Amino acid sequence: MEQFPLYRQENCEWEEWKQNNVIVPINEQSTDHCVQHCEHTVCRNVRSKNKRRNIEPQSCTCEQLAILEKITFDQERISQLRLQDILAAQTAYKSAAYDETVTVELGPATALVEKMRTMGCLDLQKYLRASRDFTARTVRFNAQYSAATRSANDFISKLIIYLSTTLAPLLHQSRSIATKDFVNEMQEAMRLEIFWWVSEWCLPNKVRRADDSVTRALNLKRGFYVARKAWIRGTSSKGVKVLVERMDRTVELVIAVLLWWDTRMEKEKACEENKEPGVSEEEVGSAEGVLGMIWTGSESGGSEGSGESV
Numbered sequence: 001m002e003q004f005p006l007y008r009q010e011n012c013e014w015e016e017w018k019q020n021n022v023i024v025p026i027n028e029q030s031t032d033h034c035v036q037h038c039e040h041t042v043c044r045n046v047r048s049k050n051k052r053r054n055i056e057p058q059s060c061t062c063e064q065l066a067i068l069e070k071i072t073f074d075q076e077r078i079s080q081l082r083l084q085d086i087l088a089a090q091t092a093y094k095s096a097a098y099d100e101t102v103t104v105e106l107g108p109a110t111a112l113v114e115k116m117r118t119m120g121c122l123d124l125q126k127y128l129r130a131s132r133d134f135t136a137r138t139v140r141f142n143a144q145y146s147a148a149t150r151s152a153n154d155f156i157s158k159l160i161i162y163l164s165t166t167l168a169p170l171l172h173q174s175r176s177i178a179t180k181d182f183v184n185e186m187q188e189a190m191r192l193e194i195f196w197w198v199s200e201w202c203l204p205n206k207v208r209r210a211d212d213s214v215t216r217a218l219n220l221k222r223g224f225y226v227a228r229k230a231w232i233r234g235t236s237s238k239g240v241k242v243l244v245e246r247m248d249r250t251v252e253l254v255i256a257v258l259l260w261w262d263t264r265m266e267k268e269k270a271c272e273e274n275k276e277p278g279v280s281e282e283e284v285g286s287a288e289g290v291l292g293m294i295w296t297g298s299e300s301g302g303s304e305g306s307g308e309s310v
Helices: 011-020 041-052 062-078 083-095 106-118 124-130 142-151 154-167 179-201 213-233 238-274 281-290
Strands: 101-105 174-178
Touching (some): 062 106, 101 154, 101 179, 106 154, 154 174, 154 238, 179 238
16 A cells, blocks of 8 residues: 655645645634523533533633624724814814823724725825925935835834834723823834934935845944934934924824724713613703714714815
8 A cells, every 4th residue: 555645755745735724723712702601502502511521611701702892893983984073083182181181992093093094184195295395305316206205104004003012012902191192102103213214215325225134224223323313403304304294293183083082982981871760861862962973973063074185
């Protein structure tokens, strides 16, 4: 009888076999189903058999299911975000106290930024190309002007990475922070990213395509320090200053929307808590009217905007 082939010894066949036989991991505690509290016949039989066999019951995942449902519900609402809502958020941000506390959650925060990007509210490329100060002389070579302005939109991805990095390790992936501290913190983080961008596109960093990753990183690092010193001394070019100012305003717009979202969630939660037997429907309706109904736009003065771009 012919021996079964040893796939590990035949590298080509082994790689082909691995590609065609993907191992599907088994998730015993799926977040979309709690075996411990499910009343389905199969789940009840599983619990009964495990009890007879002295098998430790699986941990409850009801809380995870509730979180999953909330994230899905929030994403559906965020997908309906309109320009009028962003305008309303800007107006509310201007009148809000600078030391007001905002609660930021990872899921809604990143979803809101992504939605704003798809709406064109965070388009840095369009703004830079329309600026009279950000010209082809801002970049190192005139031929790189189009590529440099196009790469400026990558700062929005950096902003999302910043939110993910700061929120993911925290409990419930959320944090409460004063608005002024949040603005300063995010603007400083984006400014560092701009220094790296200036090093790559504006300064003579002597980076060549043939350079290895180590040499390229060293040259960019030198350019980063040069860009940072130029900014501290106030000797940066007008184009770089335009980019920094626009990014600062973009950060404020993002935080304005995050603050508006947090305010909406808090007020809706308060309305839900007020829906008790002792509270009449008319009182609840009037309370909801005070909220402005920014989301639906049916009773909000900010939703009657002309639709101008942000």
